[in-house]
Amino acid sequence: MSALSRVRPDEFTTAMLATVMLAFLLPCRGTSAGIFGDLAAAAIGLLFFLQGARLSRAAIVAGALHWRLHLVIFAATFVLFPVVGLALRPLSGTLLTPPLYLGLLFLCTLPSTVQDSVAFTSIAGGNVAAALCSASASSIFGIFLTPLLTGLVLDAHGAFSLNALRSIGLEMLLPFVAGQLLQPWIGSWVQARRRALSGVDRGSVLLVVYTVFSAATLSGIWHQLALGPLMALFAAAGSLLALMLAITALAARGLGFSREDQIAIVFCGSKKSLVTGIPMANLLFAGHALGLIVLPLMVFYQIQLMACAALARRYARAVRSPAIVTP
Template structure:
């Protein structure tokens, strides 16, 4: 039986199911403590595997395109936070203060890695540059995001913890496993390349673990009693405005700066998206446990929205470029055939 086209992908369905499960059966008490330790292990394993997967050659290959990387990083860590702050007087009345804190948090996050590269490939963009740019964004975000959160998301930091304490937690839980994976890449890198399904399972599984734990804590604190239905509708509007502006500005800027079409595609997809895989673990480290559920909700909705919109754009641009290549090939073949006929007539 064919899968209905209106259904989202399996991970999205699992994400929605996890939120529903946490809303109906939240973990609490000693079970919550044990689940928190299990989640920390899953997140550490995720970054360890990513460290072992990412080759140094891939980073070096795209690192020379510094103009493109600067534009992507500026969009990710400058444009988004500025948009979030500038639009706050207009958009914040549509949602609750806790939800807009989540919106500001997503504005500070790094770009996605896997989907940015995948969409760039589908749209026939500069894939090596996308690999380098998205990976650099993810690594830089480990340090930049906590600093931006301390500036942009005031009053919401983790229960009064210092920025240095936050950075220390992120280094311990995220960066150390990543570096360990890089160091062990010569031993396990080939195995990971042959078993990519393991990384995908850990990647998605760790996110589901964090989401379940975060929403369980939030539900125990009365999350759904504090967020009216109208605020959820307003959150969709806020996310749509942010995504539309990010896409529009990256499209306009990449053209004005004279980048090639392939580079424009890379800038658009790497510079307009935010990472759920990085954002959810970071939220768990940066924010107080009872605030994580409301903080990651805007990110979860933005993640689904950006995937649907960028998938449509990638398919459209990729099909258009492929059609243009086919037309050019046919034109060359027609010209060659006409030349052969003319030569034959002369003979």
């Protein structure tokens, strides 16, 4: 693969950038803003309904069996990430604007991403079944844990209200439970059309991105974003990812996991879900500088794709070596 292909954005990121540009040039306002908001809410509900319908009961049972691996991944995702985010508090008001730091802290509370974790684990020759179970379980528990963690770590900033839990329950948890209840009847149909239905995942995110950044454009919030804080954000996001990759790799090796399990831990424990994060931010931070709050997640997502793609290829090249590759 050429050097250019290693750093260029993927198709989804390109679509997001195009959507942000559209919101900057042609933001939705007035009646159209209400229509797009309703469409985004419906798409989010459908997204979590399909996630519930995809996950089989067998996957849940299988996930529970490898409890040591999942415990390490959950500790990295929902404990270590928020702790590191809180440790970056001195950046707020200095290198980063307060909304950017809030966004960085929020991404630290998010669950792992399923599709990317499984794909990179497969490329690297890791335990794909464990990665699938762990990342899926992370997404499930994230529906509960992310709002609670967000309330805990952001309470001092006044950027979160527990009233947002009601919106999470109605627009995310309730559709997910409905999908899980109907899974025995529609699960096979949904799995057979997984590729076609993946457009729902990405389409819902793009709808939310458009409404969020339209509101940001109309409020004039982009005038608050200078080049210095933006560069600091890229540096902070890259450093955060590098730190988590190193910690998960060292912890997995030190705890005596097999090479395949180590790979699953590294890729599942170091990533954050954009598909879950942007809809949640839309519900949790209504009335705040939402465009700037979701920007750290979008930056982190692209960095994690490029870095983990390179790391997965490195693992794959070392497949015959007895030593684990250290990020």
